[in-house]
Amino acid sequence: QTVVTQEPSLTVSPGGTVTLTCASSTGAVTSDNFPNWFQQKPGQTPRPLIYSTNNKHSWTPARFSGSLLGGKAALTLSGVQPEDEAEYYCLLYDGSARLSVFGGGTKLTVL
Amino acid sequence: EVQLVQSGAEVKKPGESLTISCKGSGYSFATYWIGWVRQMPGEGLEWMGITYPADSQTRYSPAFQGQVTISADKSINTAYLQWSSLKASDTAIYYCARGATTVDPWGQGTLVTVSS
Numbered sequence: 001q002t003v004v005t006q007e008p009s010l011t012v013s014p015g016g017t018v019t020l021t022c023a024s025s026t027g028a029v030t031s032d033n034f035p036n037w038f039q040q041k042p043g044q045t046p047r048p049l050i051y052s053t054n055n056k057h058s059w060t061p062a063r064f065s066g067s068l069l070g071g072k073a074a075l076t077l078s079g080v081q082p083e084d085e086a087e088y089y090c091l092l093y094d095g096s097a098r099l100s101v102f103g104g105g106t107k108l109t110v111l
Numbered sequence: 112e113v114q115l116v117q118s119g120a121e122v123k124k125p126g127e128s129l130t131i132s133c134k135g136s137g138y139s140f141a142t143y144w145i146g147w148v149r150q151m152p153g154e155g156l157e158w159m160g161i162t163y164p165a166d167s168q169t170r171y172s173p174a175f176q177g178q179v180t181i182s183a184d185k186s187i188n189t190a191y192l193q194w195s196s197l198k199a200s201d202t203a204i205y206y207c208a209r210g211a212t213t214v215d216p217w218g219q220g221t222l223v224t225v226s227s
Contacts, residue, residue, distance in 0.1 A: 001172070001173050001174070034212035034213070036212075036213070036214050038156070038214075040156075045206065045217050045218075045219055045220055046148075046156065046206070046217060048214060048215040048216075048217070051212070051213040051214070051215065052212065052213060055213075057215065087155075089155065089156050091156075091158065091214060093211060093212050097170070098161070098168075098170045098211065099158070099161075099170055099172060100146070100158045100161070100211065100214075101158055101172070102148075102155060102156045102157060102158050103155075104155050105155040105156070
């Protein structure tokens with residue numbers, strides 16, 4: 001089965017910029033994997049942020065953006081706020097198998 | 112408003128059976144894939160499988176194939192996740208979520224505790 005890999009943890013200063021990535025064991029991530037990104041804070045339900053690589057939901061702050069970068073899906077936070085401290089998960093879709101796989105999550109610390 | 116509302120928390124003993132539910136509203140339930148996600152205590156999200164209510168197509172992640180049954184009843188806009196014999200290791204929060212390529216919205220989660 002596909003293994004999806006994210007950075008286990010990252011630290012960023014308030015106001016800074018950070019990029020989280022999402023890699024697939026089967027090769028380059030493409031738009032056909034329809035990368036989704038989710039934010040989860042302790043005790044809360046995951047909140048969708050990005051779908052289909054780079055599309056924001058209506059509630060997604062402008063400082064969040066999605067892209068493909070070097071064969072991976074990427075989530076960039078520009079002008080990080082303290083409230084962005086959370087766990088971030090990517091989800092990749094395999095169209096041929098009609099299956100999806102989550103990455104292991106990135107714990108983002110803002111300090 | 113598009114919404115998924117899940118059934119309440121459950122406490123079960125090992126070996127017991129269980130079905131939890133996820134009721135959709137505010138959209139055409141039958142024509143969207145609906146999936147289930149597990150989150151064990153202190154751990155990450157795991158995609159379990161997905162079903163298409165209109166024709167009952169279902170796909171399972173290999174890790175969950177044979178361990179659970181995913182189904183849906185389009186007549187009452189409800190998806191189900193079923194266990195025939197629970198194990199302590201099934202203790203987790205289970206989320207339903209709409210969509211295969213755009214996953215949104217999510218249900219509020221159902222906590223399942225399996226303990227003797």
